[in-house]
Amino acid sequence: MTEVILALAIDYGVPLLFCVTFLSCLALPVPSSLLMLVMGGFAASEDFALEVVAAAAFCGAVIGDNAGYWIARGLGDQLNTWLTIQPGRAALRDRSEAFMQKWGGSSVFFSCWLVAPLGPYINYVSGLSRFSWPRFALWGIAGEVFWVSIYVGLGYIFADQITEISGLMSNLSGFIAALVVAIGLGYWLIRASKARDKANIGKTQPEPHI
Numbered sequence: 001m002t003e004v005i006l007a008l009a010i011d012y013g014v015p016l017l018f019c020v021t022f023l024s025c026l027a028l029p030v031p032s033s034l035l036m037l038v039m040g041g042f043a044a045s046e047d048f049a050l051e052v053v054a055a056a057a058f059c060g061a062v063i064g065d066n067a068g069y070w071i072a073r074g075l076g077d078q079l080n081t082w083l084t085i086q087p088g089r090a091a092l093r094d095r096s097e098a099f100m101q102k103w104g105g106s107s108v109f110f111s112c113w114l115v116a117p118l119g120p121y122i123n124y125v126s127g128l129s130r131f132s133w134p135r136f137a138l139w140g141i142a143g144e145v146f147w148v149s150i151y152v153g154l155g156y157i158f159a160d161q162i163t164e165i166s167g168l169m170s171n172l173s174g175f176i177a178a179l180v181v182a183i184g185l186g187y188w189l190i191r192a193s194k195a196r197d198k199a200n201i202g203k204t205q206p207e208p209h210i
Helices: 002-024 032-044 050-074 076-083 087-113 116-128 133-157 159-204
Strands: none
Touching: 002 032, 002 050, 032 050, 032 133, 032 159, 050 076, 050 116, 050 133, 087 116, 087 133, 116 133, 133 159
16 A cells, blocks of 8 residues: 555645545545655655645645535435434434534544544534534644644654554554544443433332322
């Protein structure tokens, strides 16, 4: 994969980086992080200007985030109709909206870089739940600054070790994302269990005698 990305980066460079970071924010399986590392390495050897590489990655990511948000928001009415057909789906939608209202800003920020594999889905959830777009955009911009700085910066600093750095960062990002999902699922299961226990207790309590 690294050899293919190197060949494509040499031929298409900055436009390719913009397109790949854009598409990655829509959940398409493209090697955006690897390409940023590679382009950072090329910037270190002065094949490309570092500021141009960083700007292309940043603009592609920010535009991709907002495209995902507005695509989901545009489909919101149709999806809301589908979600409200069954109580379970409606409850899931309500919980998603409550989550975004409480944790939306920080979840957008961290999903851009710390748990990047979850980022596109947070974009879609933000749009579906009609989370405030100005807040979404500002938190997303802040998060993408970190994402681009980390990967382009590592590629620039460790230009001779792109493959090793790519493998390390991929494993680390995947582990953190899996850990977050596991914690979230565990928290949801605990709450669901407590709610079920309360419901069962309410059913078993004897009715008062009059």
